[in-house]
């Protein structure tokens with residue numbers, strides 16, 4: 001059978017996820033936005049929304065593109081994927097830099113040297129944490145708006161000498177909307193004006209109750225510039241990850257999301273893919289948003305060439321025929337003609353959507369002038 005997640009179906013129809021869930025409820029199907037439904041159910045929903053399902057080939061081009069859900073027995077633990085958010089100048093970039101240097105293999109192998117939009121830190125315990133290295137709410141919401149839930153945990157950076165500010169509140173709201181757990185990094189504790197108990201008090205106003213005050217929110221006092229308590233922050237992330245029981249099946253065709261993509265002189269289109277399940281290999285044929293390609297090379301954040309990349313691994317991919325967008329999905333396909341067909345179909349739908357929305361704008365403008 002072929003499956004599609006509710007979120008993905010909503011994206012294809014440019015509809016709200018909640019509307020699709022509601023429609024499914026009317027049809028007697030109780031699912032959440034992250035769950036998958038089969039092609040026949042999806043077809044009913046599509047019709048409910050007044051769309052015509054276009055079958056470009058025998059099997060519908062979009063629906064069923066991704067594989068079915070994995071059996072529980074095939075799932076293996078995977079590292080957490082973390083996004084750092086917070087108010088401007090509270091130390092997001094500094095913290096990401098400091099964490100990058102906490103990698104234990106840094107000394108021997110040259111460490112994390114490439115900026116590819118995400119990196120994975122290896123800890124002394126052997127455990128790993130993947131950080132999305134494009135801090136900022138725009139990246140987070142942009143990816144989410146395209147249906148990409150990349151983040152398992154949000155690290156909320158709050159400067160101890162400044163407290164909760166406008167963008168801190170925005171970040172809290174984004175994390176809550178995405179139902180992603182928050183860990184607070186109270187930063188700049190080295191500064192004379194630092195007052196972490198004030199930060200904790202202010203967090204209360206947003207229903208975030210730290211452990212000291214009887215809640216279960218993990219808050220770690222750090223200094224990104226002095227590199228204080230970064231190990232404690234990493235421990236907190238791993239503790240939170242353990243509670244989430246993060247797992248993925250590494251033994252399947254890779255699926256993931258585009259974290260970053262650009263056209264580079266001499267290299268062509270280059271994309272950083274976060275593999276979410278399965279294992280990506282050199283030679284694999286894939287679709288990435290409205291583009292497709294064949295993996296020519298995989299490079300990690302250390303500049304090393306890889307033969308393969310498993311779940312929660314960020315990796316730079318060469319071999320794209322075009323440049324996809326951040327937040328686009330990435331899916332390995334069986335063969336080139338299918339990959340090409342899907343990419344072409346998507347490009348066409350995107351163009352049509354653009355035309356339709358422009359048309360509507362013009363109509364509204366005309367009406368307002370009457």
Ligand code: GDP
Pocket residue numbers: 086087088089090091092093094095187188189190191222223224225226
């Ligand atoms: P971002 O806008 O959140 O990415 O913040 P940055 O990482 O660019 O930091 C803003 C400023 O705060 C820079 O001048 C940093 O050097 C400084 N800063 C960041 N972390 C710390 C810290 O832990 N202690 C002190 N004293 N300064 C910090």
Ligand code: MG
Pocket residue numbers: 092093094135
């Ligand atoms: Mg910054």
